[in-house]
Amino acid sequence: MANLIEKLPGNQGLFSLGFDDIICPGQWLVGDGINYPVYHYANHKAQIIVPLDHKFSREYQLKGQPIDIANEDRKILLLAENNGIASLLFLMNHLKEQWGLNILRRRISQILVGSRTAFPFQPVPSRFMITAMPADTIASSQLFEDLGLPARLASETGAAGCFDGSLSLLLEQLEDNFIESETIVIAFGTNELLTTIKKLLEGKTNKQFLINLE
Numbered sequence: 001m002a003n004l005i006e007k008l009p010g011n012q013g014l015f016s017l018g019f020d021d022i023i024c025p026g027q028w029l030v031g032d033g034i035n036y037p038v039y040h041y042a043n044h045k046a047q048i049i050v051p052l053d054h055k056f057s058r059e060y061q062l063k064g065q066p067i068d069i070a071n072e073d074r075k076i077l078l079l080a081e082n083n084g085i086a087s088l089l090f091l092m093n094h095l096k097e098q099w100g101l102n103i104l105r106r107r108i109s110q111i112l113v114g115s116r117t118a119f120p121f122q123p124v125p126s127r128f129m130i131t132a133m134p135a136d137t138i139a140s141s142q143l144f145e146d147l148g149l150p151a152r153l154a155s156e157t158g159a160a161g162c163f164d165g166s167l168s169l170l171l172e173q174l175e176d177n178f179i180e181s182e183t184i185v186i187a188f189g190t191n192e193l194l195t196t197i198k199k200l201l202e203g204k205t206n207k208q209f210l211i212n213l214e
Contacts, residue, residue: 001017001018002015002016002017002048002056003015003016003017004052005047007052008049008120008121009118009119009120009121009122010117010118010119010120011051011052011053011118012049012050012051012052012118012120013049013050013051013052013054014039014047014048014049014120015047015048015049015050015054015056016045016046016047017045017046017048017056017060018044018045018046019041019044019045019046019060019062020044021062022041023038023041023046023062024041024066024067024094025066025067025087025090025091025094026064026065026066026067026087026091026209026211027062027063027064027065027066028062028063028064028087028211028213029046029048029060029061029062029063030060030061030062030063031056031057031058031059031060031061032057034057035063035083035213035214036048036050036060036083037049037083037084037085037086037087037090037188037213038086038087038090039086039087039089039090040090040093041090048086049083049085049086049120064211067091067186067209069095069184069186071098071099071103073106073107074107074182074183074184074207075107075108075109075180075182075183075184076107076108076109076183076184076185076186077109077110077111077112077179077183077184077185077186078091078092078108078110078111078112078186078187079111079112079113079167079171079185079186079187079188079189079193079197080112080113080114080187080188080189081113081114081115081116081166081167081168081188081189081190081193082114082115082116082117082189082190082213083213084187084188084189084190084211084213085113085115085119085120085188086120087188087211087213088111088113088186088188089143091186092104092108092111092147092149095107096147101147101148104147104149105147105148105149108149108150109150109180109183110130110150110151110152111144111149111150111151111152112151112152112153112154112167112170112171113141113151113152113153113154113167114153114154114155114156114163114166114167114168114170114189114193115153115154115155115156115157116156116157116166117156117157118157118159119141119153119155119159121141121142121143122141122142123139123140123141123153123155123159123160123161123162124139124140124141124142124145124161125138125139125140125161126138126139126140126144126145126150126151126152127145128140128145128149128150128151129150130150130152132174132175132178133152133163133174134163134170134173136161137152137153137154137161137162137163137170138152138161139152139153139155139159139160139161139162140152140153141153152170154166154167154169154170166192166193167189167193168190168192168193168195168196171196171197171200172196176200178200179200179201179204179206181204181205181206182206183206184206184207184208184209185197185201185206185207185208185209185210186208186209186210186211187208187209187210187211188211188213189211189212189213189214190212190213190214191212191214194210194212197210198210
């Protein structure tokens with residue numbers, strides 16, 4: 001039985017459902033062939049973000065492997081698209097609890113998030129400069145702004161301040177050296193997004209965690 005915790009923008013909701021096994025960042029639930037990325041897990045309760053009128057499964061299975069990131073000096077690039085946004089937020093909050101806010105700010109180089117539909121949050125102008133971005137791509141989320149993390153959004157619905165198009169298209173328009181050689185790349189999303197990232201990293205030695213949630 002899923003319980004609504006909070007209504008979110010875009011006719012979406014944050015729901016809680018019972019699940020006994022421990023869920024870590026990098027893992028997700030599957031029910032009736034549908035992937036359910038997890039936003040938060042504690043006390044045998046998993047929180048997920050789905051449309052308010054979503055018809056829930058009766059049984060769920062745990063999929064994926066936990067993402068283990070050493071506490072070192074290497075930068076991290078976080079990317080997510082569509083339902084993968086919840087997984088990105090799960091990992092981000094986990095790292096904040098594990099490392100503390102100062103180390104999180106030092107480690108996260110940038111966050112790039114895309115969506116084919118409305119975001120589960122309201123886009124806001126970012127106070128952080130990202131020089132490689134198109135000049136009119138200025139939107140972020142208050143979640144990232146409050147943590148002091150530079151982020152940008154790509155929207156396929158024409159949301160104000162966002163890059164107009166998919167996250168894959170945005171990545172293809174950035175300079176070749178946008179992803180530095182020592183940066184750890186973590187992405188949650190579609191086949192298209194992960195294929196684009198693999199092409200960008202071809203011949204490079206970046207450590208990668210690419211999670212297909214399509």
